[in-house]
Amino acid sequence: MDTSTLALVLLACCATGWFVLAGADIGTGMLLPYLGGSAAERRLVIASFAPFFLGNEVWLIATAGVLTGCFPDLEGALLTGQFPALVVLLTGWVVRDLGLWSRGRGPGRRWRALCDGAVTAGSWTLALATGWLLTAVLTGRPYEPAGGPVAVLGALAVAALFAAHGLSFAALRLTGVPYERARRLVGRSRRPWHSFALTAVLLGGLPLAAGHVLAPGGHAADPATLRLLVPVLLAVMVPMVAVQAWIWRLFRHRVTGASYL
Structure with missing residues (x-):
């Protein structure tokens, strides 16, 4: 397998990893007001994804790194064409993380309610x-922002898939009343991970479909650059996957109490 193909595989793995893994905590955060009716219940909901969200965000950073290093022309074109969407995305990322980190560091219920609103x-x-x-x-227009009803419907459809993924994750992780709320929508299957697996496959297919449209192989860096970067990226990827697997195994049980957030 040549270096350009390896670079494509790395990009696909990183992008898919972010959608599937970070999609769980993003979707759960979207449903925070529904799953948590009280401050204590919302803290339990946050505890369900608190051990994962920082590690999950690494996959988005890795995606940007592989895109910038191995496919610089495509990265530049996307950054220019999708600048408004990227600014909104980064704003949401900052607001969400600010709410998570600040929730347990301020006085009173109003502060926690404000932070919960920021997370949502x-x-x-x-x-x-x-x-x-x-x-x-x-829709075949990657170098300019989408507009009109198609953009609205597309954004809502993807957001709904994130929410469904988060709901499935919550059904696997929560206990008590928040769990019952999640289970009410997911269903009472004896194997709730089936729902999580289904939404993971659907979410993971989105970046792969986008990659098919973008055809990043035609925008790869020169062979000398790829020969330098790809081995380094592979060396970083192995411990990143290992640590991620260890975290998910370590915190595989349902949450029963509040976290540090």
Whole structure:
């Protein structure tokens, strides 16, 4: 397998990893007001994805790194063409993380309610911005923002898929009343991970479909650059996957109490 093909595989793995893994905590954050009716319940909901969200975000950073290093022409064109969507996406990311980190560090219920609102709003913004960007790519216009009803419907459809993925994740992780709320929508299957697997496959297919449209192989860096970068990226990818697997195994049980957030 040549270096350009390896670079494509790395890009696909990183992008798919972010959609599937980070999609779980983004979707759960979107449903925070529904799953958590009280401050204590919302803290339990946040505890369900608190151990994962930082590690999950690494996959988005890795995607940007592979795109910039191995496919610089495509990265530049997307950055220019999808600048509005990317600004909205990053804004949602910052707002969501600010709410998560600040929730347990301020006084009073109003502060926690404000932070919970930031988590929810930031999560929705992230999901909608991702849908807006994907709509432009999948409709064959990757170098300009999508507009009109197609953009609205595409953004809402992707956001709904994020929410469904988060709901399935919540059904696997929560206990008590929040779990019952999640299970009410997911269903009472004896194997709730089936729903999570289904939404993971659907979400993971989105970046692969976008990659098919973009055909990044035609925008690869020169062979000398790829021969330098790809082995380094592969060396980084192995421990990244190992640590991610270890985290998900370590925190595989349902949550019963609050986290540090």
